[in-house]
Amino acid sequence: MSRTLQCIAIVVVAALALLPFVPGAVDAYYFSFLFFIFLYAIMAQSWNLVAGYGGQISLGSHAFFGLGAYTTAILWTGNYLWGSLYDKHPSIYYFDPVTMLLGGIVASLAAVIVGLPLLSKLHGDYFALGTLGFGEIVKVLFVNGGDFTGSAFGIVAPAGMFDTLRPHYWVALGLMVATALAIRALMRSRYGLALIAVRDDEMAASANGIDTLKVKVAAFAGSAFIAGVAGSLYTYYIFHVGPDSVFDLDWMLLPLMMTVVGGTGTLLGPILGALVMYAVFDLARIVVPDYHPVISGLTIILAMLFLPKGLMRSFAGRARTG
Amino acid sequence: MQPDETLLRLEAVQKRFGGLVVLNNVDIAVGPNELIGLIGPNGAGKSTLFNVITAIYAPTQGRVLFRGKDITGVAPHRISRLGIARTFQLVRTFLTMTAFENVMVGAVYGAGGRVKYATETANAALELVGLTAQGDMRTAHMTLSDRRMLEIARAVASDPALLLLDEPMAGLNPTEIQRMVDVIRRVRTERGLSILWVEHKVDAIMKVCSRVIVLDHGEKIADGTPREVTQNRKVIEAYLGEPAA
Numbered sequence: 001m002s003r004t005l006q007c008i009a010i011v012v013v014a015a016l017a018l019l020p021f022v023p024g025a026v027d028a029y030y031f032s033f034l035f036f037i038f039l040y041a042i043m044a045q046s047w048n049l050v051a052g053y054g055g056q057i058s059l060g061s062h063a064f065f066g067l068g069a070y071t072t073a074i075l076w077t078g079n080y081l082w083g084s085l086y087d088k089h090p091s092i093y094y095f096d097p098v099t100m101l102l103g104g105i106v107a108s109l110a111a112v113i114v115g116l117p118l119l120s121k122l123h124g125d126y127f128a129l130g131t132l133g134f135g136e137i138v139k140v141l142f143v144n145g146g147d148f149t150g151s152a153f154g155i156v157a158p159a160g161m162f163d164t165l166r167p168h169y170w171v172a173l174g175l176m177v178a179t180a181l182a183i184r185a186l187m188r189s190r191y192g193l194a195l196i197a198v199r200d201d202e203m204a205a206s207a208n209g210i211d212t213l214k215v216k217v218a219a220f221a222g223s224a225f226i227a228g229v230a231g232s233l234y235t236y237y238i239f240h241v242g243p244d245s246v247f248d249l250d251w252m253l254l255p256l257m258m259t260v261v262g263g264t265g266t267l268l269g270p271i272l273g274a275l276v277m278y279a280v281f282d283l284a285r286i287v288v289p290d291y292h293p294v295i296s297g298l299t300i301i302l303a304m305l306f307l308p309k310g311l312m313r314s315f316a317g318r319a320r321t322g
Numbered sequence: 323m324q325p326d327e328t329l330l331r332l333e334a335v336q337k338r339f340g341g342l343v344v345l346n347n348v349d350i351a352v353g354p355n356e357l358i359g360l361i362g363p364n365g366a367g368k369s370t371l372f373n374v375i376t377a378i379y380a381p382t383q384g385r386v387l388f389r390g391k392d393i394t395g396v397a398p399h400r401i402s403r404l405g406i407a408r409t410f411q412l413v414r415t416f417l418t419m420t421a422f423e424n425v426m427v428g429a430v431y432g433a434g435g436r437v438k439y440a441t442e443t444a445n446a447a448l449e450l451v452g453l454t455a456q457g458d459m460r461t462a463h464m465t466l467s468d469r470r471m472l473e474i475a476r477a478v479a480s481d482p483a484l485l486l487l488d489e490p491m492a493g494l495n496p497t498e499i500q501r502m503v504d505v506i507r508r509v510r511t512e513r514g515l516s517i518l519w520v521e522h523k524v525d526a527i528m529k530v531c532s533r534v535i536v537l538d539h540g541e542k543i544a545d546g547t548p549r550e551v552t553q554n555r556k557v558i559e560a561y562l563g564e565p566a567a
Binding site: 190193199 | 376378397398399401402403407408410414415416417418419423426427428430431432433437476477480
């Protein structure tokens, strides 16, 4: 990333961080619009880590998102963490870092358990289908989880906590920035080198001393961790965690499209893609409510036709030649 | 009691794919700082032999010993860390990386495996094969001959004791072949490596190697100096067919 781009990024993040102080901003429509862009950008980064940098096309992001959301809801409503403290401080689970962290950890543990057999035996399309199957299995398990998971209805967390969208906005923005910085640091480390090596040529990577299975499982788990934390954040927004809402395929498909449009395997691509695609989806929903999936689909087709490498690479390429 | 100087030893290695015997009872010993040519007609089992040594295939029977230790069936990345590096017949470089990053993979994860000196190691390896100027070039934009050189640099950067070269001259023109011969010689003399070199360009092998092994239909039919090998009746028959009368 060039110095100018770094300066622009810092200014934009600072401006976004100060936005809630602007009178009226919190109640404006674009405030929740921005919150969702941050949330999708986090999910897009999660997918980009395993698929864009790691080359392992996962179609199971929604499973990890849902696992994070459910973990948060279950810990909260069952009061598994804070015991008697919960009575004194009824808001203790609301944006509790430990609860959110556990959402990510549960998701990444699931990724390790599933990733070890899938990634050692399946490659390419077959791995993708395996992760898709995993998502369906998890969903069925939660539908049939009895009182523990709330079955088909799901779990309702105490919505009385909610009085403003400000904390959601800041936490989402913070997580988006933290995710991008963490991935940036990761890709500059020896681990990032191994990840790209595995993506480019697995056989050559292992012939040069890289434990390819370990690298792939770690990337899958890291991606799941990010998705799990995002799911946890979503619980604080939606309060009702159900199999049809948090295990919805959209939580995998939209971040995937956003990353591809923005530029797979680039740091800012997922963020840019989330911004552009979410704006398109939302605008289509408002302007032509009956046809909005058509507009969204057309946008993706056009993007693939004219920007097959994604927004980031197309612009970077033009800047270099021109 | 014999102090084992042998670096690599294959003991009665057999590899079968179903009913097809690709390697049959092959014994090979590679000593320190040897440059050994491995030749044989198409389908003789040369690449399979490399894949057995680097554990991409497990042998059906027999053992592979490296520095006296049994490494049969050890994971491929462990083989690399023990000190066996290789190149591939169809070049396998990391195409989205720069040349320097490619070599860094060997330096960071190979047998040397120390991040601290990795940059120096990688630069020295690029210098050895004459690719210093192309360090920042994307591998996808490099020529075939440069990519073959890069593979050797990456292998050398992993600080191996044994280097396996799988047809490094395939697809190269005469000038590039001469450059490759020079590089292989330099790698051996400057790094003190042992090299096992599979090649179809038999004349190059005969000129450069002090010892040549010939495989045919999965069996070792000759093992000796280039002169001995070229006069071996079995070798002549393998390449030219049996005499008419």
